[in-house]
Amino acid sequence: MRFLTLLGALIGALSSIMYLLDSHLDKFYIFTPSELQSLAQAAVEAHGNDTTSVVQYIVSNLSAKYLHHVNLEEEWIFNNAGGAMGAMYIIHASVTEYLIIFGTAIGTEGHTGRHTADDYFHILRGEQLAYAPGKGVYEPERYPQGTVHHLKRGDVKQYKMESGCFALEYARGWIPPMLIFGYADTFSSTLDFPTLWRTTWVTGREMLENLAMGKL
Numbered sequence: 001m002r003f004l005t006l007l008g009a010l011i012g013a014l015s016s017i018m019y020l021l022d023s024h025l026d027k028f029y030i031f032t033p034s035e036l037q038s039l040a041q042a043a044v045e046a047h048g049n050d051t052t053s054v055v056q057y058i059v060s061n062l063s064a065k066y067l068h069h070v071n072l073e074e075e076w077i078f079n080n081a082g083g084a085m086g087a088m089y090i091i092h093a094s095v096t097e098y099l100i101i102f103g104t105a106i107g108t109e110g111h112t113g114r115h116t117a118d119d120y121f122h123i124l125r126g127e128q129l130a131y132a133p134g135k136g137v138y139e140p141e142r143y144p145q146g147t148v149h150h151l152k153r154g155d156v157k158q159y160k161m162e163s164g165c166f167a168l169e170y171a172r173g174w175i176p177p178m179l180i181f182g183y184a185d186t187f188s189s190t191l192d193f194p195t196l197w198r199t200t201w202v203t204g205r206e207m208l209e210n211l212a213m214g215k216l
């Protein structure tokens with residue numbers, strides 16, 4: 001009984017802290033959607049479908065500005081979530097933001113997940129299709145190279161990359177709850193524990209390094 005009371009108090013306290021912080025989340029962000037959008041577009045303009053150079057352009061530009069908040073090592077890791085499969089390179093991960101290159105050379109399709117963060121998906125190569133059910137909606141949303149698909153916090157869609165497609169994905173909000181979605185497919189489907197371990201290692205390392213620099 002006493003344990004339950006304590007647990008209740010703890011959950012209550014944590015929820016109030018999260019609620020309080022929630023209205024001030026924007027104080028913790030270092031990246032801005034408009035800056036990332038112009039950077040992604042400038043990179044595609046400069047290097048077209050030479051995606052290696054597009055990614056290098058983006059990362060070196062960001063690292064000049066954000067120094068140690070940017071991971072310069074291209075540690076590509078498989079990512080299975082919502083039934084879709086691709087790979088990612090984690091450029092930045094903290095409690096309130098992440099920035100990754102996500103994509104696949106062969107296409108994929110799945111559920112976006114319902115997240116506690118806003119998601120900005122800047123298409124660097126190829127095209128992404130999206131669908132949200134609604135009255136009179138029979139055509140897909142199309143996001144070609146150079147455009148950005150903004151999935152608002154709490155919204156869900158079905159999405160597809162018909163063939164090869166890579167994007168600069170930026171999420172801002174509460175990142176830790178998103179990791180549950182990012183991990184679920186490992187337990188229900190892939191059982192790829194080395195990938196799970198590597199994802200945890202790189203994400204955890206980046207989050208802790210940012211925390212150590214005072215970046216929530």
Ligand SMILES: *[C@@H]1O[C@H](CO)[C@@H](O)[C@H](O)[C@H]1NC(C)=O
Nearest residue numbers: 035038039040042060061064
């Ligand atoms: C980064 O890219 C922006 C355009 O998005 C440009 O204005 C800026 O000069 C670039 N900075 C560096 C260091 O490359």
Ligand SMILES: *[C@@H]1O[C@H](CO)[C@@H](O)[C@H](O)[C@H]1NC(C)=O
Nearest residue numbers: 044045047048049125126145
């Ligand atoms: C990249 O390749 C696609 C498909 O071949 C083409 O439609 C597109 O215009 C190319 N983009 C650039 C910036 O060259």
